[in-house]
Amino acid sequence: MHDIAQTPAAPVAFDFKRDLVAMLPHLRNFARSLARNPARADDLVQDCIVKALANIHRFDPETRLRPWLFTILRNTFYSDIRKRRREVEDVDGAYAARLSDPPRQNGKLDFEDFKVAFAKLPLEQREALTLVGASGCSYIEAASVCGCAVGTIKSRVNRGRRRLQAVFDGNDAPEGDDSDSGRQSGEPVARVW
Amino acid sequence: MDPRNVNPEISILGDKPTRDRGQGGRNFSAHVEYNPDPITRNLRRVYDEVAAEPIPADLKQLLDELEGLKERDPDA
Structure with a gap:
């Protein structure tokens, strides 16, 4: 204390x-x-x-x-x-490995499954999604909090959402580099919030 | 310009609507308040769950101490 x-x-x-x-x-x-x-x-x-x-x-x-x-x-x-x-x-993914895979129920993901899937996201995507999606921060605010460019925040939100959506749809997480540098320059970022 | 308008000083279409640029997007919130998608709904539900939880005793005590500090500070 x-x-x-x-x-x-x-x-x-x-x-x-x-x-x-x-x-x-x-x-x-x-x-x-x-x-x-x-x-x-x-x-x-x-x-x-x-x-x-x-x-x-x-x-x-x-x-x-x-x-x-x-x-x-x-x-x-x-x-x-x-x-x-x-x-x-959790660099070795030990925490993520302890989390059970969310069961798929007719392509729907219930709330508890969502929380499990969310906890498995990379840290940078979790913080971006929470700031923008749950706390109502603008992309500019979220970027200032995370000390990165607005485009980086948009990219993180977009990738996090794609991963969660893939679980929703009953697919595996999309392949590809999940780091910020993995995004090609000029790649459009869908506006999601 | 409307080709039917012989006097360009007077617009036959009325005043040209001006767009309120507001803060130039600086206060743009990425929040969409209408019909959020399932992921957004779940993110907010997580927040709602946390918000509904009672404040832990340690945090409550800290806030009480903050109140006491403010009372001792006449400039507060």
Whole structure:
């Protein structure tokens, strides 16, 4: 548990708590899409809040709180990954291997199956899909949170959706390079949200 | 221009409609609020599930401490 009293006191010019409480479900959902573990996700949210408060003087109230908090949370997660890479990143696919394959029921995927399929997506696609699809971020906001180009976010969303759609349709995931560099320059990205 | 209009200063078709460019797309949200596809619906359902869960005690305590900090700060 963090001691919030240890963070440097800064004048809070806006109702930080109110805005934070409103953002909490989005933060928890985003953290879960990254960490894939509810308890770990809540720890991430906690760290994010503490860091946000410590750096509140850097926040420009003219800008939006949402991408700022998402960015802090994401940076916290990736810092954590670097510290404990083996434990978190699932580089060897051990977590994905534990997930059972979703059963196909007349081409329909029920919600639990969707969650399993979503958890199997690469991290970069999970975060892009969550930001744009669930949290209502614009592509520009999502790109600023993820520190990449808008086209990259569109590409990640598109590839993630294609993978999920393939499971929906009862097909295997589409073949091909799943990395950002795998996309050919100039390849059109379907507008999906 | 309409060829029937002899006076180009006066439009017989009325004022040319102007497109409200708004913020130039800067605030464009990729969200589609109508008839979302199954993947979007499921992503939102995941969010709804998380939002419906009670806030964990640790987080609640943190928020309470935040409130206390704000009360101690007269500028807040």
